[in-house]
Each structure stands twice: as C-alpha cells, then as structure tokens.
Amino acid sequence: MKKILILRFSAMGDVALLVPVVRSVTAAYPDMEVTVVTRPKFCTLFLDMERVQVFPAxxxxxxxxxxxIRDLFGKLLRKGPYDVVIDMHDHIRTMMLRTLFRIFGTRVVVFDKGRPEKKAFTRRENKVTTPLPHTVDRYRQAFEKAGFPFAIAAPPYVALSESIQTASGWFAYKKHMDxxxxxxxxxxxxxKSKIWPLENYPLLIEEVSKQTGVKFFLFGGGDKEIKYFESLKKQFPDKCEVIAGQLKLxxxxxxxRHLDLMLCVDSSNMHLAALSGIPLLSIWGGTDPDVGFGPYGYDVKNIIQIPREELPCRPCSVYGVEKCLRGDFACLTRITPAAVSERLLTLLR
Structure with missing residues (x-):
C-alpha cells in the first residue's frame, strides 16, 4: 500500500478544491492510502472516502x-512512513513541515502555486490575462510530479454517508410535493470586492418569482449574515428558507444536491456547489475565474461578470480586497438584478 501525506491547512475554498483530486486519485490507484492534514473544521469534507484518512491539525x-510545528511533525512521523509528502499549501507552516520530512529522508513534492503569473494577472498596469491553470489541475499536477498521473472523475465528489443523505430526505419529498x-x-x-450589493437580492427574488414558481434557500453563516437572511425571509415569507445556522456542513x-440551481459569488459555497455537480451561476467582481479559482467543470454561461475590456482594472486581486481603487466597486454595481435574473431563468429552463 502506497502512503501519501497531503498538507493543506486553509482556506476553506482551497481545501474544498482538494476533494475532487483526492477522490479521483484514490479511485485511480486502489493500492494508495491518503492522509490529509488540515484544520479540524475542514476535515468533514473528506469523511466517508475509501482509503482516505484525515489528521485534524x-x-x-x-x-x-x-x-x-515540531510536535505536529512528530505525530505525523509516527503515523508513517510515507512514500511521499505533497505540500499543497506552500505556506510557512508547511515549508517547515516539509523541511523536517526531508531531513528524515521522506520524498517531498511541492505544488506550483503560480505566484508570479497570478501577480501579473492582477497588477494595476500591463496585466497578463492569459487564463491560468485551475487550482484543481495544479493539485493534480503535483500528484503527477510525484509519479501518480490520473484524470479527474465526474462529480459529485463529496462522499455523503446514508445517514447524512437521510437527514436531507424531507427536502427531496417536499420538493416533489411543491x-x-x-x-x-x-x-x-x-x-468586499467579491460581494454583489445586498440591496439587489430583494429585486432579484421579486423578478424571478414573477417568472416561475421558486423557493430560495439562503446559505451562509455568522450573526450578521443570518440577520440579513431573516430580513429577506420577512420580506418574502413564502419564498425564502434560512439555511444559515440550521444545518451542519x-x-x-x-x-x-437537491437544488435546481445555486446563485453565489466567488466563495467557498460556490466551490461546494460545484463539487456537488449542480447547475450554478456565480457573480464575479474584483476577482476573476481565469486566475484559477472558477467553479470547477463549469463554463462561461455559469459566470456573470463585467468584461475586462470595459473595466481594465479587473481583476484587482487574486483572493479579494476591501477597498476599490476606483472607489465605486463598478465591477459589482454594474451587474444589475435584471441581468442576473435573466441569466438565472435561462439556466433554470
């Protein structure tokens, strides 16, 4: 049995993008066992996968x-030996860990984060906007570099035990009845540079509801988000269901997986919807899917954004920022509720 150790602590979206890679490589190599080292709150993404263990760090x-980090290395070392350690984060913590593994004679592979290309893509002047490899493909290439070539399988990718699927059974029944x-x-x-203006959502809900029978499920977390969702629920009591704070991940x-479509911004929820293989529409502002973080496996019809020809400042960052160099967040405010509802209804048909 070949034993592979993967290091990736954060962020949630980046860890989620490891899921299709881990699921696909273990399917391609029945003699492989993978251990993923990540933050405890992300471990649930890898549960119920055959020959996949998770170490909550x-x-x-x-x-x-x-x-x-020395203590963490000691615990990981005792769980080995590993045929190869793959650093899928390339952060100071994982740099320290991989150095210790090298000293103790374990082979180490580091994935190519593409920092220079991303910097050129997002700089203020003379941007180089050639589409970059998707993060999923960068992870896959790291395995290829380690000597394990494979193809990414089809979604869905997150393994859900029967008990978890049963927990959502009433949703499927209610959907059929409605x-x-x-x-x-x-x-x-x-x-902030990723968030479409919140005042647009009541207009969107109203417009879509005029065109078709629809139920909106509100995903998020945190008190401020839940408070906003409750205000939408109050405005549209028969159209909205607050999921935030009600269900576990x-x-x-x-x-x-029961949704007909997910409308999202560039966020971890977008990646989770993509991993579920459902139809989706994602709204992009200061970031750009061509930097390598778009919804994996989807194309331009699933993305709505202001063209770079119209706003040459896009994208202004890889992961998002709080301030706009123009001062008006035009990349988001120019995307109208009418444009989003039209695309959404097209995808629902």
Missing part, C-alpha cells in the same frame, strides 16, 4: 509556533 491553538424550482442563494464572501451539501 489545529494550527491556531494546539500546534502554534516552531515548537507546535413542484417548484429550488434555488440556493449564497451572497457572502470573505472580502455535510447536511448543507446534501441539501445542495
């Missing part, structure tokens, strides 16, 4: 600083 509290389209809304992201993914 709390690098914020338990394994902090140089001594914490006979309406089910649309997920995930309007929030970590950075794997139950949310199970629900996503």
């Amino acid at each position: 709390d690098v914020d509290y338990t394994y902090t600083g140089v001594l914490g 006979g309406v389209k089910w649309v997920g809304l995930a309007p929030f992201a970590m950075h 794997r139950q949310e993914i199970a629900l996503m």
Whole structure:
C-alpha cells in the first residue's frame, strides 16, 4: 500500500478544491492510502472516502509556533512512513513541515502555486490575462510530479454517508410535493470586492418569482449574515428558507444536491456547489475565474461578470480586497438584478 501525506491547512475554498483530486486519485490507484492534514473544521469534507484518512491539525491553538510545528511533525512521523509528502499549501507552516520530512529522508513534492503569473494577472498596469491553470489541475499536477498521473472523475465528489443523505430526505419529498424550482442563494464572501450589493437580492427574488414558481434557500453563516437572511425571509415569507445556522456542513451539501440551481459569488459555497455537480451561476467582481479559482467543470454561461475590456482594472486581486481603487466597486454595481435574473431563468429552463 502506497502512503501519501497531503498538507493543506486553509482556506476553506482551497481545501474544498482538494476533494475532487483526492477522490479521483484514490479511485485511480486502489493500492494508495491518503492522509490529509488540515484544520479540524475542514476535515468533514473528506469523511466517508475509501482509503482516505484525515489528521485534524489545529494550527491556531494546539500546534502554534516552531515548537507546535515540531510536535505536529512528530505525530505525523509516527503515523508513517510515507512514500511521499505533497505540500499543497506552500505556506510557512508547511515549508517547515516539509523541511523536517526531508531531513528524515521522506520524498517531498511541492505544488506550483503560480505566484508570479497570478501577480501579473492582477497588477494595476500591463496585466497578463492569459487564463491560468485551475487550482484543481495544479493539485493534480503535483500528484503527477510525484509519479501518480490520473484524470479527474465526474462529480459529485463529496462522499455523503446514508445517514447524512437521510437527514436531507424531507427536502427531496417536499420538493416533489411543491413542484417548484429550488434555488440556493449564497451572497457572502470573505472580502468586499467579491460581494454583489445586498440591496439587489430583494429585486432579484421579486423578478424571478414573477417568472416561475421558486423557493430560495439562503446559505451562509455568522450573526450578521443570518440577520440579513431573516430580513429577506420577512420580506418574502413564502419564498425564502434560512439555511444559515440550521444545518451542519455535510447536511448543507446534501441539501445542495437537491437544488435546481445555486446563485453565489466567488466563495467557498460556490466551490461546494460545484463539487456537488449542480447547475450554478456565480457573480464575479474584483476577482476573476481565469486566475484559477472558477467553479470547477463549469463554463462561461455559469459566470456573470463585467468584461475586462470595459473595466481594465479587473481583476484587482487574486483572493479579494476591501477597498476599490476606483472607489465605486463598478465591477459589482454594474451587474444589475435584471441581468442576473435573466441569466438565472435561462439556466433554470
């Protein structure tokens, strides 16, 4: 049995993009066992996968600083030996870990993060906007470099146990009884340059509801987001269902598989919907899917954005920022509710 150790601590979207890679490589190599080292809150993404183990590494509290990384290395070393360690993060913590593994004679492969190309893509002047490899493909290439070529399998990718699927069974039953389209809304992201103006969503809900029978499921987390969702629920009591704060992550993914479409911004919820293999429409502002973080396996009809020819400042960052160099976030404000509802209804047909 070949034993592979993968290091990737964050962020949630980047860890989620490891899922199709891990699922596909273990399917391609029945004699392979993979251990994924990540933050505890992301471990659930890899549960119920055959020959996949997860090591929850709390690098914020338990394994902090140089001594914490040393302790983490010791625990991982005792779980080995490994045929190869693949650093899928290339961060100071994983740099320290991979150096220790090398000292102890373990082969190490580092994935190509593409920092120079991404910097050229997002700089203010003379951008080089040739589409870059998707992060999923960069992860796959790291395995190829390690001597394990394979192709990415078809979605869905997250393995859901029967109990988790049963937990969402009432959704499937209710959908059949209602006979309406089910649309997920995930309007929030970590950075302001990714968030389509929230005042647009009531207009969108109203317009889509005029055109078809629809139920909106509101995905997110945190008190501020839930408060906003409750305001939408109050405006449209028969049209909206607040999911934020009600379900655990794997139950949310199970629900996503019952949706007819997910409307989202550039966020972890977008990636989770893509991993579920459902129709989706993603709204892009200060970031750009061509940098390598678009919804994996989807094309331009699933993306709505202001063309770079119209706004040469796009994209202004790889992961998102809080301030706009123009001062008006035109990349987001110029995307109208009418344009989004029209595309959404087209995808629902």
